[in-house]
Amino acid sequence: MSTTSKAAKKSVSRFGRMLGLGAERMMKEPKLVALADGLVVTDTAAEAWYVLSASNTDLMPEAVQDAEQDAAGLALAKVLPGYDCHLKVIWARLDGEIYREEARRIFTAGDVEAVASMWAERLDALDLPQRHILLGIRIAERDSATSATVKSATSDALGIGRTGLEKAELAQLDALARRMERRLEATPWRARIAPVELLAWAISRESYRPQPAPPRLPTVTGASLVRLTQSKAIPHADHVRLIDGRGQTAAWVSVLAMPEFPEQIVTPGEQEWLRCLSEITYTHPETGFDALVCPEASVRFTVWRKGQAIKAVDKVRQSAKEQRRSAAEGSAGETFAETEETELVMEGLRKGMSRDGRTLLEDHPRLIVVSTESLEDLRARTDAVIGHYAGLSIDVTVASEEQRELWLESQIGDMLRVDDLRHIRTTDALAASMFWGGSEAGDDEGPIMGLLTGTTPGVCRIDITAGSARGDATTTAFVGRSGRGKTTSMMLATLIAALKGSFALMLGFKGDEGGLVKAGEYLGLASHHVTCGSETPAVADLFRLLPQGDAALQVVSQLLIILPERLRNAGVETRLLRACNEIAAHSDAATWRVVELLKNSADELAAEAGEALEELSRTPLGAPLLGAPRPGASPLRPEPGLWLVQVPGLTMPQMGTAPRDMTMNERVSLALMRGLIAYALNTSARPDLRDLPKVISIPEVHVLTGTDDGRRFVDYIARTGRALDTSLAIDTQDPKSLLGMDGVLEAITTVFAFEQSTASQQDAMAELLRLPVGESTRALIHGVGKTAHGEIRHGHCIVRDRRDRVATMQVDAPSAELLRALSTNPKDQAEDHEAGDTTGPDLRKDDAPPGQDEEAEPADSVHSPGPAASESA
Numbered sequence: 001m002s003t004t005s006k007a008a009k010k011s012v013s014r015f016g017r018m019l020g021l022g023a024e025r026m027m028k029e030p031k032l033v034a035l036a037d038g039l040v041v042t043d044t045a046a047e048a049w050y051v052l053s054a055s056n057t058d059l060m061p062e063a064v065q066d067a068e069q070d071a072a073g074l075a076l077a078k079v080l081p082g083y084d085c086h087l088k089v090i091w092a093r094l095d096g097e098i099y100r101e102e103a104r105r106i107f108t109a110g111d112v113e114a115v116a117s118m119w120a121e122r123l124d125a126l127d128l129p130q131r132h133i134l135l136g137i138r139i140a141e142r143d144s145a146t147s148a149t150v151k152s153a154t155s156d157a158l159g160i161g162r163t164g165l166e167k168a169e170l171a172q173l174d175a176l177a178r179r180m181e182r183r184l185e186a187t188p189w190r191a192r193i194a195p196v197e198l199l200a201w202a203i204s205r206e207s208y209r210p211q212p213a214p215p216r217l218p219t220v221t222g223a224s225l226v227r228l229t230q231s232k233a234i235p236h237a238d239h240v241r242l243i244d245g246r247g248q249t250a251a252w253v254s255v256l257a258m259p260e261f262p263e264q265i266v267t268p269g270e271q272e273w274l275r276c277l278s279e280i281t282y283t284h285p286e287t288g289f290d291a292l293v294c295p296e297a298s299v300r301f302t303v304w305r306k307g308q309a310i311k312a313v314d315k316v317r318q319s320a321k322e323q324r325r326s327a328a329e330g331s332a333g334e335t336f337a338e339t340e341e342t343e344l345v346m347e348g349l350r351k352g353m354s355r356d357g358r359t360l361l362e363d364h365p366r367l368i369v370v371s372t373e374s375l376e377d378l379r380a381r382t383d384a385v386i387g388h389y390a391g392l393s394i395d396v397t398v399a400s401e402e403q404r405e406l407w408l409e410s411q412i413g414d415m416l417r418v419d420d421l422r423h424i425r426t427t428d429a430l431a432a433s434m435f436w437g438g439s440e441a442g443d444d445e446g447p448i449m450g451l452l453t454g455t456t457p458g459v460c461r462i463d464i465t466a467g468s469a470r471g472d473a474t475t476t477a478f479v480g481r482s483g484r485g486k487t488t489s490m491m492l493a494t495l496i497a498a499l500k501g502s503f504a505l506m507l508g509f510k511g512d513e514g515g516l517v518k519a520g521e522y523l524g525l526a527s528h529h530v531t532c533g534s535e536t537p538a539v540a541d542l543f544r545l546l547p548q549g550d551a552a553l554q555v556v557s558q559l560l561i562i563l564p565e566r567l568r569n570a571g572v573e574t575r576l577l578r579a580c581n582e583i584a585a586h587s588d589a590a591t592w593r594v595v596e597l598l599k600n601s602a603d604e605l606a607a608e609a610g611e612a613l614e615e616l617s618r619t620p621l622g623a624p625l626l627g628a629p630r631p632g633a634s635p636l637r638p639e640p641g642l643w644l645v646q647v648p649g650l651t652m653p654q655m656g657t658a659p660r661d662m663t664m665n666e667r668v669s670l671a672l673m674r675g676l677i678a679y680a681l682n683t684s685a686r687p688d689l690r691d692l693p694k695v696i697s698i699p700e701v702h703v704l705t706g707t708d709d710g711r712r713f714v715d716y717i718a719r720t721g722r723a724l725d726t727s728l729a730i731d732t733q734d735p736k737s738l739l740g741m742d743g744v745l746e747a748i749t750t751v752f753a754f755e756q757s758t759a760s761q762q763d764a765m766a767e768l769l770r771l772p773v774g775e776s777t778r779a780l781i782h783g784v785g786k787t788a789h790g791e792i793r794h795g796h797c798i799v800r801d802r803r804d805r806v807a808t809m810q811v812d813a814p815s816a817e818l819l820r821a822l823s824t825n826p827k828d829q830a831e832d833h834e835a836g837d838t839t840g841p842d843l844r845k846d847d848a849p850p851g852q853d854e855e856a857e858p859a860d861s862v863h864s865p866g867p868a869a870s871e872s873a
Helices: 003-018 062-079 096-106 112-126 145-158 167-184 196-207 222-228 275-279 306-329 337-356 375-390 403-409 427-431 486-499 515-522 548-562 565-569 572-584 591-599 604-616 664-685 708-724 735-739 742-747 759-769 775-783 816-822 826-834
Strands: 032-036 039-042 045-051 084-093 129-141 232-235 240-243 249-260 281-283 290-292 296-303 360-371 395-398 423-426 448-452 458-461 475-479 503-508 527-531 641-646 694-698 726-732 748-753 796-800 806-811
Touching: 032 167, 032 196, 039 167, 045 167, 062 167, 062 427, 084 196, 096 112, 129 167, 129 196, 129 458, 232 403, 240 403, 249 375, 249 403, 281 375, 296 427, 306 360, 360 375, 360 403, 360 427, 375 395, 423 427, 448 486, 475 486, 475 708, 475 735, 475 759, 486 503, 486 515, 486 641, 486 694, 486 726, 486 748, 486 806, 486 816, 503 664, 515 527, 515 641, 515 816, 548 572, 548 591, 548 604, 548 664, 565 572, 565 604, 572 591, 572 604, 591 604, 664 694, 664 708, 694 708, 708 726, 708 742, 726 735, 735 742, 735 759, 742 748, 748 759, 759 775, 759 796
Parallel strands: 475 726, 475 748, 503 641, 503 694, 527 641, 694 726
Antiparallel strands: 032 039, 039 045, 045 129, 084 129, 084 296, 232 240, 240 249, 249 360, 249 395, 281 290, 296 360, 360 423, 448 458, 448 806, 748 796, 796 806
């Protein structure tokens, strides 16, 4: 700073002090010069801005959260000493139109426009807030505020003002920002450079005026920057009124100060004073309904260098020591308890700072409450915020007569203006706010699977087909007791995979999955429903499903399983192989031709086997394998689309059962299952389909894993899924059965955990979720499927994502009609059948979104839809 500038600021400071004001209060706001990725440059300084990743702390074990909080406190002390920093927690509404555009890129099959519109309308109806955590760090001083004001006025008067930024300076600032990013990446916040579009939005939103989208350039300067920052604000005693382009009031904003904190803050817990922002609700003054306030936070802070902090602590400790000695020498010979306590605390703090790297920081916390409805609504929101923090023993007040200064201070690129509302405390105190904590799970982009229901509202994005593209494992598990929504949730995930253009196959052993095809038709997908029974002979004939060279041996294996042990011991295997090889040489090879060839053979053993197989071909389980095809029957084909193969009446033998001990029903069931497994394996491994994403979904997977063949199949798909671009989705009521399958456990990237009732199953579920086994986890798993009133909460679960983050979520669909189509509830299916509903509801019907109809019950929480939005079985 030049001598002239220092003198000017000194005179302003002297004049300000005469009025009881600081110099910064009277400074003109800095002028924005340029925006770039991670950079906000004004005429006085340059700041590097980063997006901080949220951490899911709601269900985090206490010991792990303590460790993360300690790591955050240490990061503040090690990475940011000496820097002026600005932490902002801001909220945006999930815009349906933005997701509409995203959906057009995500989905490639079916009626994409209709699907995109359904989700856009659903998100607009939910009006969910989305949290953004930004950290700004001043990395360079460009000029003093006073000097910049003089230069700006002179340039404007002479008409020689400049709005650009030299390339050399921009490159230097970018290098500084990237260097800091590398240091912040290793912190619990996993910081990354803030995109210029995000920074432009964060700045322009303060004006509450419709703003054009920022140009997609490396740097935003000149007229584009001016348009983004146009605003008009009128300060009042307890709020600031924002004016739109038409001169109308667009918003009322009140800035709250936080002058007093308790001496000790208990964490984990409710006193996490920045994490709890999303929990504050108020009663709307007109409707009387409870709604979220979502106040924003602006915390300017400076981390002291360790030497400076130790000197300050020593100074306070020495002062307390001198007061104690002076009092002891007095006539009373007594000292104040506060003085002794201060000395002891300072001694402990001094030792701690020397030992574990802690230091002090000076922070200036502010809360910002906004209403776009009315001043009355703003004051109701403000009262709710003050009352909430009062319950946490934290003093929050409206900053009377300082709204202009505090509002300017909260802007990106501005400066600290009100210095007398500061706190000096350890870095642990700011870390204890858990500003990056809350609810977070799912992917950063992709299709929406549901809604987060923890302390931080938002959507949960999960794509069960994305594992292979990431070079990751590819298995997703849906686990929980019957009637809680796991199968419906898996059907929804399979449906989403088909909308992305995948080959999506569901092997249905329960018989209640028919809604998958109805939902696929509802969304305009190529949907195929194949039921294995007497009416669909040869539908699972391996000669039709597999390449000609592979089919013969697979058919022989099937027939050997079906035939009784007496014929196998008599040497029928050779006859079967001879017949299969002979038929395989023809272009119209089929298993029923093998049966005919055996039955007409002169060999008695072959003829007896042929007669036995012919009789079995007339049964519901034998016909799909051994029967002759009928015209119009839809065979399984390896092509994109939605495929549902149902096998009602399947009776699988217990694992380890010898063939001689199997009943005829069990032998035929096992052969049919092997045929479907062979089809699924062949489709997943076909070279011509290698680039096509594939999904194999298996409801009630314990039906398969109860047999040796089934366990090998599930294990193989789980282990090879990444290489074959084949994802596996499984659902089961028995999480314990998965714990013995190491290949599957290693391949599971995502778990949807629904309610479990027994302690042993709850403990197994805890292991799948990687939560500590204990009473608290058992209670969590037992209660996740119920409302506060003890009613069933369909579709509500605990999700563990690919990053091992665990959160509660509500599986959600964009339409009540779609959820009804997917329903596995026998009552719903019976009603649809009686109504003759074979094609599904009209996609273009103007339906209310789930949870929005007049007869629906209210939502269980402000973050989740009501029962109508999540009815599944």
